Amino acid sequence: MANVIEGNAVVGQSGGPTVVINQSLVGVIEEAKKAGAIQKILGARHGVTGMRKSDFVDLRSIADDELEKIANTPAAALGSTRDKPDEAYCQEVFKVFAANNVRYFFYIGGNDSADTARIIYEIANKQGHDLRVFHIPKTIDNDLRTTDHCPGYGSAARFVASAIMGDDRDNASLPGVKIDIIMGRNAGWLTAASALARQDSEDGPHLIYMPERPVSQDQFCADVKAVYDRLGRCVVAASEGIMDVDGKLWAEKVMTGGEVDAHGNKQLSGSGALGDALAQIVKTRVGVKRVRSDTFGYLQRSFAGYASPVDAKEARTAGRKAVQYAMAGQVSGSPCMRRRTGGKYGVSFFRAKLTDVARLTKNVPDEFIADNGHDVTPAFLEYLRPLVGKLPVLGKIR
Amino acid sequence: MANVIEGNAVVGQSGGPTVVINQSLVGVIEEAKKAGAIQKILGARHGVTGMRKSDFVDLRSIADDELEKIANTPAAALGSTRDKPDEAYCQEVFKVFAANNVRYFFYIGGNDSADTARIIYEIANKQGHDLRVFHIPKTIDNDLRTTDHCPGYGSAARFVASAIMGDDRDNASLPGVKIDIIMGRNAGWLTAASALARQDSEDGPHLIYMPERPVSQDQFCADVKAVYDRLGRCVVAASEGIMDVDGKLWAEKVMTGGEVDAHGNKQLSGSGALGDALAQIVKTRVGVKRVRSDTFGYLQRSFAGYASPVDAKEARTAGRKAVQYAMAGQVSGSPCMRRRTGGKYGVSFFRAKLTDVARLTKNVPDEFIADNGHDVTPAFLEYLRPLVGKLPVLGKIR
Numbered sequence: 030m031a032n033v034i035e036g037n038a039v040v041g042q043s044g045g046p047t048v049v050i051n052q053s054l055v056g057v058i059e060e061a062k063k064a065g066a067i068q069k070i071l072g073a074r075h076g077v078t079g080m081r082k083s084d085f086v087d088l089r090s091i092a093d094d095e096l097e098k099i100a101n102t103p104a105a106a107l108g109s110t111r112d113k114p115d116e117a118y119c120q121e122v123f124k125v126f127a128a129n130n131v132r133y134f135f136y137i138g139g140n141d142s143a144d145t146a147r148i149i150y151e152i153a154n155k156q157g158h159d160l161r162v163f164h165i166p167k168t169i170d171n172d173l174r175t176t177d178h179c180p181g182y183g184s185a186a187r188f189v190a191s192a193i194m195g196d197d198r199d200n201a202s203l204p205g206v207k208i209d210i211i212m213g214r215n216a217g218w219l220t221a222a223s224a225l226a227r228q229d230s231e232d233g234p235h236l237i238y239m240p241e242r243p244v245s246q247d248q249f250c251a252d253v254k255a256v257y258d259r260l261g262r263c264v265v266a267a268s269e270g271i272m273d274v275d276g277k278l279w280a281e282k283v284m285t286g287g288e289v290d291a292h293g294n295k296q297l298s299g300s301g302a303l304g305d306a307l308a309q310i311v312k313t314r315v316g317v318k319r320v321r322s323d324t325f326g327y328l329q330r331s332f333a334g335y336a337s338p339v340d341a342k343e344a345r346t347a348g349r350k351a352v353q354y355a356m357a358g359q360v361s362g363s364p365c366m367r368r369r370t371g372g373k374y375g376v377s378f379f380r381a382k383l384t385d386v387a388r389l390t391k392n393v394p395d396e397f398i399a400d401n402g403h404d405v406t407p408a409f410l411e412y413l414r415p416l417v418g419k420l421p422v423l424g425k426i427r
Numbered sequence: 428m429a430n431v432i433e434g435n436a437v438v439g440q441s442g443g444p445t446v447v448i449n450q451s452l453v454g455v456i457e458e459a460k461k462a463g464a465i466q467k468i469l470g471a472r473h474g475v476t477g478m479r480k481s482d483f484v485d486l487r488s489i490a491d492d493e494l495e496k497i498a499n500t501p502a503a504a505l506g507s508t509r510d511k512p513d514e515a516y517c518q519e520v521f522k523v524f525a526a527n528n529v530r531y532f533f534y535i536g537g538n539d540s541a542d543t544a545r546i547i548y549e550i551a552n553k554q555g556h557d558l559r560v561f562h563i564p565k566t567i568d569n570d571l572r573t574t575d576h577c578p579g580y581g582s583a584a585r586f587v588a589s590a591i592m593g594d595d596r597d598n599a600s601l602p603g604v605k606i607d608i609i610m611g612r613n614a615g616w617l618t619a620a621s622a623l624a625r626q627d628s629e630d631g632p633h634l635i636y637m638p639e640r641p642v643s644q645d646q647f648c649a650d651v652k653a654v655y656d657r658l659g660r661c662v663v664a665a666s667e668g669i670m671d672v673d674g675k676l677w678a679e680k681v682m683t684g685g686e687v688d689a690h691g692n693k694q695l696s697g698s699g700a701l702g703d704a705l706a707q708i709v710k711t712r713v714g715v716k717r718v719r720s721d722t723f724g725y726l727q728r729s730f731a732g733y734a735s736p737v738d739a740k741e742a743r744t745a746g747r748k749a750v751q752y753a754m755a756g757q758v759s760g761s762p763c764m765r766r767r768t769g770g771k772y773g774v775s776f777f778r779a780k781l782t783d784v785a786r787l788t789k790n791v792p793d794e795f796i797a798d799n800g801h802d803v804t805p806a807f808l809e810y811l812r813p814l815v816g817k818l819p820v821l822g823k824i825r
Contacts, residue, residue, distance in 0.1 A: 198501050198729060321698070423731065424498070426486070
């Protein structure tokens with residue numbers, strides 16, 4: 030323990046929440062309470078925003094039964110932020126850390142948050158302030174590199190699969206074309222998860238459009254028509270980041286106005302405009318009368334009471350691991366998962382470098398995308414199935 | 428059993444599906460299999476559409492374990508229909524019934540379906556064909572008269588409450604105004620159910636707009652502003668049937684184009700346009716920067732794996748009761764629920780007249796709506812709570 034210094038810890042949450050992000054938070058708190066070297070456990074309100082303003086809450090004083098409730102609560106219990114701090118912003122955060130004898134920093138977030146953690150770590154290093162910095166992966170998008178999958182993804186995938194499962198039966202009851210817009214601007218992981226809804230070859234989703242496989246409006250309409258002609262109905266799972274063959278987002282082309290966030294990204298969620306536009310295209314160009322769209326929106330990342338049990342457990346463990354790494358004398362990193370090969374599903378955690386997680390996006394790889402460009406492969410289903418927990422088993426009148 | 432005649436039975440499903448409508452179907456099948464007087468148990472594909480075309484499936488041959496899976500499957504396993512048959516259409520259905528020695532007719536649906544059942548019953552009567560006709564209530568809208576509540580409502584209410592519960596935490600993480608559009612064109616029952624999401628006085632939904640209480644755009648904006656000024660955020664639960672003070676639907680005013688169904692109703696679901704319009708109004712008139720909307724859409728009536736256990740059980744019983752009434756020699760009716768007064772929640776079933784269920788809508792009564800017009804009363808929460816099953820218990824960092 031020679032390399033473990035005494036001081037205070039800060040933990041924060043950042044980016045779009047998940048239903049298990051508080052499992053990681055509680056994992057950090059539990060483990061930090063056991064660590065003799067950690068004095069105060071400070072929760073930063075709204076991520077870096079609270080760190081810069083010294084807006085901290087004492088997490089050590091929360092009772093165990095309340096902690097357990099918090100762990101099972103969707104979204105960031107500490108509050109989240111969309112701030113993407115630059116060097117100057119990080120300097121301000123560091124000043125607050127130095128003034129508060131902060132020696133441990135745990136940041137739960139996506140790849141932008143890993144990058145923020147990296148910058149703050151480097152500033153501390155330059156200033157000769159011994160600060161241990163750990164990022165804890167979380168994203169429903171599953172687009173972080175290095176880790177087999179991300180905490181948060183399994184639960185969102187579970188929601189999407191169950192939603193499409195029911196929606197497909199609804200569409201069979203009152204046949205038509207149904208278009209469901211699924212989160213994931215840059216990567217199709219969550220949209221791909223819709224495939225788990227299928228129990229037989231005629232079940233939807235019949236078409237799955239991921240950003241990894243651009244599609245023209247002509248092709249899209251032809252695909253929908255082919256399914257509709259064959260089955261008399263069609264359920265489409267389309268990523269909010271669905272791309273045209275010219276490399277432009279469909280959303281940019283068919284939506285007017287809209288917001289741009291601090292990262293320069295156009296706001297896709299929180300609006301039904303893309304789904305409505307796709308429905309209109311099918312109505313007018315394919316000539317189907319009953320066309321509906323739903324945009325699953327924030328429910329995918331926040332629906333209460335339906336988390337994947339394995340995802341919840343892994344998210345908790347990820348939080349604990351980060352503290353364990355710190356207590357083992359490590360100075361930075363991100364707890365990532367490696368999947369056991371062969372036999373029953375299981376993972377082991379390892380410490381990845383911050384730079385290996387930061388910034389870059391992991392897309393759905395080619396071996397998980399069907400050759401036709403609008404479906405997934407059996408290998409993907411095998412990858413995904415253990416992450417979502419037990420799904421409903423539906424019946425059918427033939 | 429003198430009054431019980433031998434012959435075939437037809438069962439059908441109609442209108443917007445629910446996640447427990449197949450529980451009622453399986454209840455009918457189970458009980459009909461036990462009834463000596465019932466020979467064939469014919470399932471009509473897509474309600475009256477299949478009846479008119481003699482498109483029937485043999486339901487007696489389905490294995491018990493498959494029946495149990497079907498019971499747990501969202502949406503109409505037989506297919507549903509939006510056809511609203513007139514007298515001539517019903518005459519055609521009756522001809523098919525007469526030709527197939529149909530003596531028992533069970534129709535699972537809402538108030539329009541009850542009316543269809545009534546018309547077919549009257550035609551049979553006039554023609555001297557002994558036909559026993561039973562309607563089995565189902566609707567997520569909870570707007571049927573006579574019954575304490577409708578099978579299908581509890582599960583949809585459970586979905587809405589859990590969705591708003593998580594969404595409210597999401598909105599607390601990244602504060603702004605969030606507008607959620609909830610199904611229920613004519614009655615605010617399902618929108619009102621969002622109130623169950625609250626666990627303390629600052630939790631959302633902060634504003635609940637039901638069709639029963641028209642609201643002007645000015646008042647709506649003032650309400651949102653007041654909440655936003657107080658809490659720095661606001662979650663709004665608005666019915667798709669939200670009305671302006673001039674008696675016009677907001678949807679009619681702010682949405683352009685759109686479909687009209689066979690009942691002359693403008694299509695409200697399957698589009699995010701109303702939510703987007705409300706968000707735009709808040710952005711421009713209240714001046715809040717982060718405004719998002721979600722339209723819960725078809726997930727409310729079809730999400731797999733999250734039914735209310737009590738709702739599932741009651742829906743099953745409703746199907747059984749209809750057959751039991753028929754076997755007891757009754758000639759028509761609809762199994763409705765009466766709530767036990769005092770003590771633990773429970774219901775008893777009674778046979779209502781078709782005419783008491785048909786056509787008219789039951790709105791949320793005054794005693795369930797708060798005086799401010801945008802909330803529910805404690806009496807409503809007491810009415811609703813037993814219907815949805817156990818909800819998640821969330822934690823909070825104070």
